[in-house]
Amino acid sequence: MSDATPTPTATPERPQLPAQSPPVDPAETAVASEAATTSNRLSWWRGDSGEGARRNLGLIGVLVVLVIIGAVSRWDLYSNPDWVWDNTLTILKLASVVGVVTVGMTFVIIGGGIDLSVGAIVALSAVWATTVATQSYGAGGMIFTALVVGLSVGVVNGILISYGRLVPFIATLAMLVAARGLAAEISNKQTQLSNNTFINNIASEKVLGIPLLVYILAAVVAAGWVLLNRTTFGRRTVAVGGNPEAARLAGINVRRHTLLLYALSGLCCGIAAIMLTAQANSAQAATANLYELDAIAAAIIGGTLLSGGRGTIIGSLLGVIIFSTITNLFAINGLSSEAQNMVKGGIIVAAVLVQQVQFRSITQFLGRNRLTSS
Amino acid sequence: MNLRSPGAKPTVSEEETVAQPEENAAVAGASLVEAPADTVAGEVVLRLTDVVKTFPGVRALDGVQLEVRAGEVHCLLGQNGAGKSTLIKVLAGVHQPDSGLIEWRGEPTTFANPQAAMRAGIATIYQELDLVEDLSVGENAFLGHEPRRLGFVRRGQMVRRTRQILGRLGHGDIHPKRMVRALPAAGKQIVSMARALSHEARLIIMDEPSAVLAHDEVGNLFRIIRELTAQGIAVIYISHRLEEIREIGDRVTVLKDGRTTAANLPARDTPTRDLVSRMTGRSIEYVFPERPAAGPAGAELLQVEGLTRAGEFADVSLDVRAGEIVGIAGLVGSGRSELLETIYGARRADAGTVRMAGRALRAGVGAAVRAGMGMAPEERKSQALLLGEPIYRNVTLSTFSRYARFGFTNVAAEQAEANRIADDLELRPRDVRRPVRTLSGGNQQKVVVGRWLLGDTKLLLLDEPTRGVDIGARAELYQVIRGLAAQGVGVLLVSSEVPEVLGLADRVLVMREGRVVREAPAGELDENTVLDLVMAGSLMEGAPA
Numbered sequence: 001m002s003d004a005t006p007t008p009t010a011t012p013e014r015p016q017l018p019a020q021s022p023p024v025d026p027a028e029t030a031v032a033s034e035a036a037t038t039s040n041r042l043s044w045w046r047g048d049s050g051e052g053a054r055r056n057l058g059l060i061g062v063l064v065v066l067v068i069i070g071a072v073s074r075w076d077l078y079s080n081p082d083w084v085w086d087n088t089l090t091i092l093k094l095a096s097v098v099g100v101v102t103v104g105m106t107f108v109i110i111g112g113g114i115d116l117s118v119g120a121i122v123a124l125s126a127v128w129a130t131t132v133a134t135q136s137y138g139a140g141g142m143i144f145t146a147l148v149v150g151l152s153v154g155v156v157n158g159i160l161i162s163y164g165r166l167v168p169f170i171a172t173l174a175m176l177v178a179a180r181g182l183a184a185e186i187s188n189k190q191t192q193l194s195n196n197t198f199i200n201n202i203a204s205e206k207v208l209g210i211p212l213l214v215y216i217l218a219a220v221v222a223a224g225w226v227l228l229n230r231t232t233f234g235r236r237t238v239a240v241g242g243n244p245e246a247a248r249l250a251g252i253n254v255r256r257h258t259l260l261l262y263a264l265s266g267l268c269c270g271i272a273a274i275m276l277t278a279q280a281n282s283a284q285a286a287t288a289n290l291y292e293l294d295a296i297a298a299a300i301i302g303g304t305l306l307s308g309g310r311g312t313i314i315g316s317l318l319g320v321i322i323f324s325t326i327t328n329l330f331a332i333n334g335l336s337s338e339a340q341n342m343v344k345g346g347i348i349v350a351a352v353l354v355q356q357v358q359f360r361s362i363t364q365f366l367g368r369n370r371l372t373s374s
Numbered sequence: 375m376n377l378r379s380p381g382a383k384p385t386v387s388e389e390e391t392v393a394q395p396e397e398n399a400a401v402a403g404a405s406l407v408e409a410p411a412d413t414v415a416g417e418v419v420l421r422l423t424d425v426v427k428t429f430p431g432v433r434a435l436d437g438v439q440l441e442v443r444a445g446e447v448h449c450l451l452g453q454n455g456a457g458k459s460t461l462i463k464v465l466a467g468v469h470q471p472d473s474g475l476i477e478w479r480g481e482p483t484t485f486a487n488p489q490a491a492m493r494a495g496i497a498t499i500y501q502e503l504d505l506v507e508d509l510s511v512g513e514n515a516f517l518g519h520e521p522r523r524l525g526f527v528r529r530g531q532m533v534r535r536t537r538q539i540l541g542r543l544g545h546g547d548i549h550p551k552r553m554v555r556a557l558p559a560a561g562k563q564i565v566s567m568a569r570a571l572s573h574e575a576r577l578i579i580m581d582e583p584s585a586v587l588a589h590d591e592v593g594n595l596f597r598i599i600r601e602l603t604a605q606g607i608a609v610i611y612i613s614h615r616l617e618e619i620r621e622i623g624d625r626v627t628v629l630k631d632g633r634t635t636a637a638n639l640p641a642r643d644t645p646t647r648d649l650v651s652r653m654t655g656r657s658i659e660y661v662f663p664e665r666p667a668a669g670p671a672g673a674e675l676l677q678v679e680g681l682t683r684a685g686e687f688a689d690v691s692l693d694v695r696a697g698e699i700v701g702i703a704g705l706v707g708s709g710r711s712e713l714l715e716t717i718y719g720a721r722r723a724d725a726g727t728v729r730m731a732g733r734a735l736r737a738g739v740g741a742a743v744r745a746g747m748g749m750a751p752e753e754r755k756s757q758a759l760l761l762g763e764p765i766y767r768n769v770t771l772s773t774f775s776r777y778a779r780f781g782f783t784n785v786a787a788e789q790a791e792a793n794r795i796a797d798d799l800e801l802r803p804r805d806v807r808r809p810v811r812t813l814s815g816g817n818q819q820k821v822v823v824g825r826w827l828l829g830d831t832k833l834l835l836l837d838e839p840t841r842g843v844d845i846g847a848r849a850e851l852y853q854v855i856r857g858l859a860a861q862g863v864g865v866l867l868v869s870s871e872v873p874e875v876l877g878l879a880d881r882v883l884v885m886r887e888g889r890v891v892r893e894a895p896a897g898e899l900d901e902n903t904v905l906d907l908v909m910a911g912s913l914m915e916g917a918p919a
Contacts, residue, residue, distance in 0.1 A: 232778045239771060242760040249720060249751055249758065250772035250825065251743030310762065 055303040058354065059318040062347075066325045074332050087328065089211060094324040096217040097122075097275045098294045099317060103224040104268030105295040106316040110228070111261040112241035112308030113168040117157060118269050119291035120179035125149040125273035126283035127183040130192040139198035146277075147270040153179060154266015158259030172262075176292070183285035191284040194277055202278035213275055220271060224313045237261065242309025297344070298323055301351035322347070416444030418480075419577055419608050420465075420496075425474035427460055434460040435471070436632035442577065447599060447609045449619045449641055452629035453653055453871070453905075458612055461629070462579055465610075466498040467491035479576075497570030498579040501586070503562050505554050512536035512550035515568040539568045543598050560591040567598065578602065579610040584618055596622045614705050614908075616646060628652040650902050661849045662877035663856040672696030674732065675864040676833050678717060681726030686712040687888035690726070694833060694864040699855065701867045701879025701896065703904050709888035710868045711752050714835050717866070718742050718749045730833065743772060748826030750819070752837040752868075758822045759810050766792035766806040768821050773828045795824040799854060816847025823854060833864040840874060852878055872904045884908060 071078040078084055101118050108115045128134065129146040137145075153175065160171040194200055205212040228234035236257050239247040248254045272291075277283045298319030304311030323344060330340040420442040427435040435457050442448045452458050463469045464476075467485030476483050478494055485491040491498075505514050512532045513520070521531045536550035545564050548557070554565055563583060570578045580599075584592045599609055599622055613619060619626060623641030627634060628649065636652045672695040681690045687709030694700045704710040715721045717728050719735065719742040728735045730745040751757035759768055769792040770777070777784040777791070792806040799820040803812075810821055819839060826834055836855070840848045855878060859865055869875050875882055876896050884892040884899075884907045892899075892907050 230783060231781045232775050232783055233781060235767070235774055235783055238763065239760060242763065243756070245757045246759055246771070248739055249718070249749055251739055252772070253740055309760065 056312065056315050056318060059302065059315060059322065062322055063318065063325060066322065066329060070325075070329050070332065073329075077332060087332070089214065091321065091324050091328050092214045092217070093211050094327060095320045096211075096213040097272045097279070097288075098291060098298065098323075099217045099320045100220045100268050100272045100275065101291055102295040102298045102316045102320050103220050103313060104265035105292075106224070106299045106302070106304055106311055106313055107228070107237055108168075108261050108265045109296070109299050109304050109306060110241045110308060110311040111237045111258060112244060113161065113258065113261065114172065114296070114306075115157065115262060115265045116169065116172040116292045117153070117175035117179055118265060118295055119288040120176045120183070121150050121153045121266055121269035122273045122276060122288035122291055123283075123285055124153065124179040124183040124186075125270045126277045126287055127187045127192060127285055129273060130194050130277060130283040131186060135194070135196060139196050142194075142196060142199055142277075143274055146273045147267060150266045150268070150270025150273060151263055152266070154263040154269070155259065157266065158262035161262060162255040162258040180285060187283070187285050189285060191282050193282045194280075199274065199278050200281050202275065203281075213279070216271070216275060220268065221313060221317050228313055233257075233260070238309055240308075294320075294323065297348050301348055416446060416606065416608070418442070419444050419478070421475075421477040423475040423477075425461075425464065425471045425476065427464060427469055427471050433632055435464065437634070438474070438629065438632070439634040439637050440627055441638060442608050442610060444576070444608050445603045445606045446624040447603055447611050447622050447641075449623035449626045450610060450612045450629060451619065451626055451649060451653060456629040456653070457632040458629060459581070460632075462498060462581055462610075462612070465491065465496055465577075465579060467496075492573050492575075495574060495576040496579065497573055497575035497577070499563065499566045499570065499581065499583060501581045501583075503566050503586075505562055505565055507555040508553065510551050510553055511540075511548055511557070511565050511568070514554050514565050515539065515550075515572045517569065519573070535572070536568060539571045540564070542571065542601070543567055544594075544601065559586040560594070563587070563595070564598075567602075575607065577608045577610065579612075581612050582614070583611070584613055584615065592618070616649065646906075647902075650905055653905070661852070663853050665856075665880065666860060672698060672862060672864070675730065676717070676866065677727075677729040677732075679727050679729075681713065681716060681728065682724045683709075683712060683716055683721060684724050685888075687716075687885070690885075690890055692866075692883060692890070692893075694866050696832070696864050697859050697862045698881065699859050699865040699867060699879045701869065701875035701882045702885055703869065703872050703875040703882060703908060704885035705870060705908055708885045708908070710885050711837050713885070714749065714837050714866065714868055715751070718747055718835055720749075746830055746832035747835065748772070748829075748831040748833070749835040750822045750826070750837060750839055752841070754815070754818055754822060754841075759818060761811040762809055764807045765796070765801070765810055765813070765821055768810045769795055769806070769824050770828065772825055776829065791828055792824075795827055798827065799824050800850060814847070815841075816843040816851065819843055819847070819851060820854070823851070827858070831863060833866065834858060836865060836867045838869055839867065840869070840871070872901050872908070876901060876904065 077087070101122065105115055105118060125146040128149045129142040134142055134145045157172055157175055160166045160175075161168050164171070202212050202216075207215060228237065236247070236252055239250070239252055240254050240257050240261075244254050272288070273283075276288060280287070299311065299316045300306060300319070301322065302312065302315030302317070302319035304316060326343060326347070327337075327340060330337065330343075418441055420440065422438055422440040425435055425438040425440075426433070438457065438461055440448075440450075440461070450458050450461070460469065464471050465485075467488040467490050470484055470486070476485075478496075483494065485494065485496075506517065509517070512529075512535075515536045516532050520527045521535065522528055533550045537546065540546055540548050540550065543564055545561075548561060548564060554562060557565065563586065567578070583595060587595060599611070603609060611619070611623060619641055626636075626639040626641045626644065626649065628636040628639070630653055636648075639649070674693065675696045675698075676692075676694040678690060678692050682688045690713055692700065702710045702713070712721060716723050719728075719737055719739045722737060730742075730747065733745070735741050735745055755761060760771070766789045767774070770788045773791075774783055774788060777787040789806055795801070796804055796806055801813075801817055801820050801824070810818060813821065823834075823836075823839070834855075839851055839855070843851065855865055855867070859880075867875065867879055876899060879896050882892075882894060882896050882899055882904070883890050884904055886908055892904075
């Protein structure tokens with residue numbers, strides 16, 4: 001039975017591996033990294049994956065189609081360049097508040113979660129920031145309050161989910177109900193007027209002809225893009241959402257990061273609360289109704305995978321803009337908002353179907369299906 | 375070498391036994407032994423001739439012969455990777471063979487899908503039972519073929535028939551309306567068998583049925599199997615435990631590397647030595663790098679004392695020195711993967727301590743990684759990789775923060791480091807920006823191991839590092855592991871392939887049922903001894919009747 005024993009045979013021809021982290025020739029590294037940088041430079045609109053780029057191109061195509069439909073249906077308006085410019089600003093302004101919420105939502109979804117409480121957090125932050133007591137501290141006090149309330153509620157969500165091990169859907173659903181309840185309690189179900197002119201001016205102020213709200217949206221989107229694509233925080237987000245077990249075994253603190261994601265979403269809601277208060281010059285417990293659905297829908301049609309691990313900030317922004325363009329399209333044609341909602345529903349389904357087909361063709365191209373279907 | 379056992383004399387009814395092709399016997403290195411006809415009298419219900427099944431890169435079945443008679447318990451024996459699982463799936467209609475003949479009750483057949491196999495009367499009871507936990511016992515037994523009228527399930531009839539079947543199995547005590555979730559593992563297994571009988575199965579395949587059972591429940595399982603076979607039902611029984619095969623089996627077919635190396639051996643009196651040699655006689659030579667001449671022992675690196683997790687492993691103590699490869703041999707379910715994950719901090723220990731370089735570790739993976747541990751887990755795809763992400767991001771998954779400045783990632787530096795690793799490990803394809811999904815199993819494993827070559831890993835935990843890796847890439851991985859040890863990294867290696875542990879490790883621990891049963895330098899053990907220790911020590915006590 002000599003053949004049953006293992007035969008350790010040497011293969012001395014193969015060179016031994018170099019030591020781990022050997023002294024690397026600096027010149028060599030410089031050349032290599034230079035080559036890597038040039039070949040890996042990203043265009044601003046695509047994020048870090050080629051798939052994302054193609055999807056975002058598709059979304060821009062959808063936008064173009066919507067504009068053409070608008071131009072054809074109301075050529076009388078579209079023939080006036082001044083009106084087109086104003087209308088574009090109207091659309092962007094319409095997108096600004098939900099857009100800020102969607103950036104936070106995109107992080108949560110890429111990280112493998114969901115936040116159903118964003119609308120309620122916006123309402124609670126707005127109501128808390130407009131109480132008589134808070135308003136007595138002036139604009140700074142109101143902004144500080146909105147941000148802290150949003151952040152704190154997000155942290156509570158995060159603690160419930162990461163350390164309390166609640167399912168995100170359940171935890172944030174509970175927070176949706178509870179935060180709206182608290183908002184109604186604080187405001188005594190009344191509409192609270194904002195008497196602070198600085199806050200109220202945020203919505204009406206224009207810089208270089210563009211509303212301040214649009215600048216705020218642009219700033220949040222830019223910060224979100226950098227955070228997702230250029231920082232370790234973004235890298236962890238993708239890892240935690242794409243494969244939480246792999247992230248954990250690689251030494252990433254998955255729980256802490258999950259908490260931070262919900263805190264980030266809450267902070268975005270706080271920013272949105274200020275913008276919304278400025279637009280309405282008031283706040284009430286029922287404000288920002290169904291923002292959670294708008295934000296989730298925008299992220300999804302923007303190509304964010306609901307199961308986590310994939311998504312782009314620019315895609316989500318395009319998703320929000322597509323929705324507000326549709327709203328605008330119906331408004332300028334004098335159509336009902338009911339018909340509008342039906343179209344939005346159809347667009348969500350169509351977007352997901354198109355993405356599935358795209359994804360399937362990509363995986364087929366990579367030969368993955370050959371392995372699984374054999 | 376005469377492997378023909380004295381108890382197995384060739385008998386007169388040769389025409390009933392499966393015809394073995396000459397070349398297969400030649401490869402096996404010995405003639406095949408046939409069973410005495412008096413032990414099995416039933417007609418042949420299933421006959422496989424030269425069945426071949428290939429997957430990309432692997433010949434999972436490479437000429438399998440099998441003959442099963444009505445009313446017998448036919449045991450399948452083979453090491454991990456011998457092709458048992460694939461064979462089961464071919465019989466259950468999950469896979470279709472590439473070539474070869476399956477005769478079912480005398481008719482050449484192929485099963486297009488599991489439903490077809492089920493309808494023909496072949497039922498499979500998988501190791502992880504495929505029951506719906508939140509349906510009742512009766513609903514599970516008749517899942518997919520509920521008795522019905524006008525589209526409505528006839529609940530009364532279903533309950534009645536389930537009760538009847540459970541009675542046949544000697545388990546009238548299980549109520550058909552009970553939720554399956556509430557049943558213990560043994561009870562769930564009974565429900566699986568009830569489902570098989572509800573299909574009027576003539577052949578029941580049981581994949582390691584005893585693995586989920588406590589010791590005293592196995593006796594009950596055997597009683598049921600005997601009752602089934604008394605009713606003329608054939609059973610294919612798969613188990614790693616030789617003493618079970620001796621007790622319940624009639625005949626044994628041995629598989630090795632996708633081939634039948636022995637068919638229809640009598641289960642009770644074939645010497646264990648013969649069975650083991652049929653399982654292990656290798657046709658593939660593994661190439662292991664040379665061990666360094668015993669140099670000065672490295673510094674004490676990992677010390678584990680009395681580590682225990684209830685139900686998984688108990689009182690495990692071991693140590694790994696710098697530059698040493700320690701291998702753990704054991705079957706799936708012996709607690710080895712759980713042990714590794716507990717050392718790594720991914721599971722919480724019930725008792726015991728883990729020390730790195732003399733300092734006790736706090737709980738959690740983070741502390742282990744900071745102390746210099748790295749792990750390549752058992753399930754590469756689900757536990758280690760972000761499949762859609764580029765190779766370099768997978769390589770730097772645990773180190774990307776080191777290259778970052780003020781929280782901003784440094785992609786250029788990451789790619790440069792990943793390129794260096796890719797060169798060291800001869801990664802193919804070489805482009806580190808490709809998604810990991812596009813790599814072969816062996817190259818994916820290199821990415822996982824490569825992750826821990828960055829940074830300052832002092833101890834590498836490897837769980838089944840060569841599973842699903844082809845022969846060529848295996849040799850490369852062995853070189854990588856040995857190379858790491860030569861640089862002073864300690865390696866703790868788990869594998870169910872005994873030759874791998876023996877060929878690669880300096881020191882070997884054998885685990886069985888959650889305990890370390892033997893520790894010795896690799897040179898003092900051979901494959902048969904280890905296999906025997908792993909398989910409940912039946913060799914030592916001789917072959918029980």
